[in-house]
Amino acid sequence: MKTIVKKINEQDMEPGCLREAATILKEEGLVAFPTETVYGLGGDALDFEAAKKIYAAKGRPSDNPLIVHIADVDSLEVLAKEVPEKAYILAKHFWPGPLTMIMKKSEVVPNGTTGGLDTVAIRMPNNKIALQLIRESGVYIAAPSANTSGRPSPTKAEHVVEDLSGKIDMILDGGPVGIGLESTILDLTGEIPTILRPGYITKEMLEEVIGPVTIDKAILSKNIDPNVKPKAPGMKYKHYAPKADLTIVEGPVNAVVREINALAKKQREQGKCVGIIATDETYAKYQADVVKTIGSREDEEQIARGLYGILRDFDELKVDVIYSEGFAESNLGQAIMNRLLKAAGYQVVEV
Numbered sequence: 497m498k499t500i501v502k503k504i505n506e507q508d509m510e511p512g513c514l515r516e517a518a519t520i521l522k523e524e525g526l527v528a529f530p531t532e533t534v535y536g537l538g539g540d541a542l543d544f545e546a547a548k549k550i551y552a553a554k555g556r557p558s559d560n561p562l563i564v565h566i567a568d569v570d571s572l573e574v575l576a577k578e579v580p581e582k583a584y585i586l587a588k589h590f591w592p593g594p595l596t597m598i599m600k601k602s603e604v605v606p607n608g609t610t611g612g613l614d615t616v617a618i619r620m621p622n623n624k625i626a627l628q629l630i631r632e633s634g635v636y637i638a639a640p641s642a643n644t645s646g647r648p649s650p651t652k653a654e655h656v657v658e659d660l661s662g663k664i665d666m667i668l669d670g671g672p673v674g675i676g677l678e679s680t681i682l683d684l685t686g687e688i689p690t691i692l693r694p695g696y697i698t699k700e701m702l703e704e705v706i707g708p709v710t711i712d713k714a715i716l717s718k719n720i721d722p723n724v725k726p727k728a729p730g731m732k733y734k735h736y737a738p739k740a741d742l743t744i745v746e747g748p749v750n751a752v753v754r755e756i757n758a759l760a761k762k763q764r765e766q767g768k769c770v771g772i773i774a775t776d777e778t779y780a781k782y783q784a785d786v787v788k789t790i791g792s793r794e795d796e797e798q799i800a801r802g803l804y805g806i807l808r809d810f811d812e813l814k815v816d817v818i819y820s821e822g823f824a825e826s827n828l829g830q831a832i833m834n835r836l837l838k839a840a841g842y843q844v845v846e847v
């Protein structure tokens with residue numbers, strides 16, 4: 497299959513380009529498009545065949561459900577069996593935006609989209625291209641991140657081209673995304689809303705609006721108890737895995753730099769090619785084959801935006817081992833560390 501790649505400007509969208517993408521979606525095809533979090537791989541959420549194609553293109557296990565993207569709040573009533581009051585309150589505060597809500601699904605949502613679950617994940621993305629594509633096509637768009645399963649999520653169209661060129665109909669290139677980490681997932685089916693995946697919208701932000709919120713235990717701990725199963729099926733896979741062996745080193749910054757340099761030296765003596773994920777503050781202090789800065793420690797948003805890109809860069813550079821500094825787990829730091837720990841397969845050295 498030849499994949500059409502089209503540049504599109506969020507501030508000045510070319511109608512012909514969107515029309516072409518919308519037609520593909522209406523005809524059971526797949527279109528990758530930008531959202532504010534990461535690029536999504538879209539197909540008609542109510543069409544069983546389209547869902548099957550999404551799983552095939554990504555190489556994704558079919559028990560891992562898809563998020564349904566909508567462009568107006570009224571769509572909730574179509575997709576959900578019952579819409580909890582809190583969903584409306586949250587939608588008012590955070591939509592369009594990086595929050596996905598889980599509710600009981602209605603009859604119209606096929607099991608192919610929800611991985612056989614009786615619940616559905618719904619989100620309204622904060623990106624004009626995405627919203628216009630939903631409106632123009634008239635379909636609800638099921639969209640996982642537009643990467644090959646197991647690779648870091650795409651934060652620019654080039655990443656989608658790397659993974660999915662030749663496997664999908666079209667890629668809309670709207671430039672680099674703003675946030676860089678996938679949406680916060682909040683399960684509203686229980687008594688107390690539960691965060692199944694941390695993201696840009698934090699527990700504190702949610703609690704300010706709807707009161708108590710809990711976090712799924714399985715996503716918190718570093719020494720994950722294999723008996724505690726994450727409630728979001730996707731969180732159980734070793735996601736976002738770079739090709740090299742990644743280890744996170746945590747502790748006071750100066751001690752971290754010393755330890756990483758010592759570990760890197762040992763590896764290089766054994767002939768290994770070593771990469772380091774540093775910060776602006778520490779960049780100059782490292783000796784290794786490749787040292788890359790992810791941004792300033794003071795700027796969590798910059799770190800979030802840069803994380804997946806840097807992991808992909810290291811894949812290209814063919815390093816054998818990567819050491820990364822750890823980050824504070826407050827605010828956005830929780831989402832950053834959640835993704836970094838998964839990429840590292842939970843290998844952490846504390847100093």
Ligand code: TXA
Nearest residue numbers: 533535536561615616617640641678679728729730731
């Ligand atoms: O920011 C995002 O959410 C991006 C953009 C494209 O919108 N999408 C995204 O989709 O990250 P994906 O498929 O890569 O991740 C969806 C996650 C998976 O971990 C999946 O298991 C979980 O959402 N999920 C989907 N439906 C669910 C449900 N009904 N119950 C529990 N977890 C669900």
Ligand code: MG
Nearest residue numbers: 640641649678
């Ligand atoms: Mg994903």
